[in-house]
Amino acid sequence: MARAVTPQRKIINTAAAWAVGLAIFFPILWTILTSFKTEAQAIADPPIFLGFDWTLENYKVVMERSDYAKYLWNSIIIAGGSTLLGVIIAVPAAWSMAFVPSRRTKDILMWMLSTKMLPAVGVLYPIYLLFIKLGILDSQIGLVIVLMLINLPIIVWMLYTYFKEIPGEILEAARMDGATLKEEVIYILTPMAVPGIASTILLNVILAWNEAFWTLNLTAAKAAPLTAFIASYSSPEGLFYAKLSAASTMAIAPILILGWFSQKQLVSGLTFGAVK
């Protein structure tokens, strides 16, 4: 709602909005700060906000003791792999629904999306057993496949909403000029669809990166990503807040940084394309 705001009101509003922002950011900030404290300072009474002796000790210990690199690598492979595979399958599907719609297209789309609403526990055990049979329990490839399938409806849906906004006249004009189906997709559709695809990819990487239900249930030592690492870290070392914070900071840093440099895609992706 655009309307005139007096300068004082504007300052008060901005201050209020920033106060809320700080409150929201506080738990994240606190985790980062705690990761640089000693264990004693992390649980000091009263809590210390900034006046502590900054140390990198926690990071060193976490890296040495728990093979952080392996978990990080698993996270990258699983998030990247499932996203890539999902987009490859979803782009043609979304393309056909957006540009060659049939009577059933809307129904199929809604049906796909509705499956996403179903709780994952309903399919957990059969997949678990299937994975044992196929010998892909606790493997990267297994998780890539599962996370791809889990997020496929969202990828198709999001790409569809973006593709819908590409004017069909452009495609008709290209066809008039004799472009083949392949050329149409490569030279016209793809460049116009890049922003939408980028938001979709970012959302999917975030979803897969944060996925805990499937990764906790289907991995053990070999293919466990960072979420499983944090979960395992927090039980036996429950009282070691500083080290746990260091591990947590390393797990969220990639998303914080990636999100900061692609804010537009982040907002667009996290709202499932509702905010363009």
Place this chain on the structure above:
Amino acid sequence: MTLWLERHVPKLVLAPSFAAILLFVYGFIAWTGWISLTKSRLMPKYDIEGVQQYTRLFDAPRWDVAMNNLYIFGALFIVIAMVLGLLLAILLDQKIRTEGVLRTIYLYPMALSMIVTGTAWKWILNPGLGLEKVVQGWGFENFKFDWLVNPDYAIYTIVIAAVWQSSGFVMALFLAGLRSVDSEIIKAAQVDGIPTTRIYTAIIIPSMAPIFLSAFIVLSHLAIKSFDLVIAMTNGGPGYATDLPATYMYAMAFSRGDLGQAASSAMIMMLVVFTIVVPYLYSELRTRND
């Protein structure tokens, strides 16, 4: 041949997604449904025995707690997140200078794994360390805040963390909605001297009804699926005071070795989703088609 291809390509490219979802979702749900009718314990058995798993489930006090928690958690979480999200959107819509950055900060909790941010919440809500100590340090010696370890109140700490995680997301939806309200109508109302609060309650908010619906659908689906939140913050405890259906099912399947119970609880969860979410989804579909 090429002509045939061109005509059928749309269907062919849709087929893999279609088939994957069909098998993956319905095939496996059917399997779970089957198992819920057997006497499976540690390993699946396939002889149908009737509905005894369901009677056992409804007799289990722990399942009662889990379902009750789902109602409390779901209702509070959805209502509070919607109200806060709307207020935040209205605040950000007041021509704030650094809106873009603030919007990103408000959305950050949604982008981060709750398994990870749960750590900070455990510290903040820990009676011996966080909020309680800070407030006591300000001179309120008698201040107590032990919800995290109090079986009667622990579920509300889950609500707090869930609201923290999702209200920025609701804010972003509503903010987009506020921007799409026809500014001519608002100007006309302002010229007529209608007070701002009245403009919001009578014109702007009613016109955002579809956004309320989308927010409701996404939030309810988040509520029913909440799993990592509980695992990260309380692990279902103290005792099983913060169990939700998802964690109940998980405990039955993987630590209790009671597959039949796990399957029947999964089927009940499925039923809850179907009765709550799916009607909304289809009403949404119908209005969009019109």
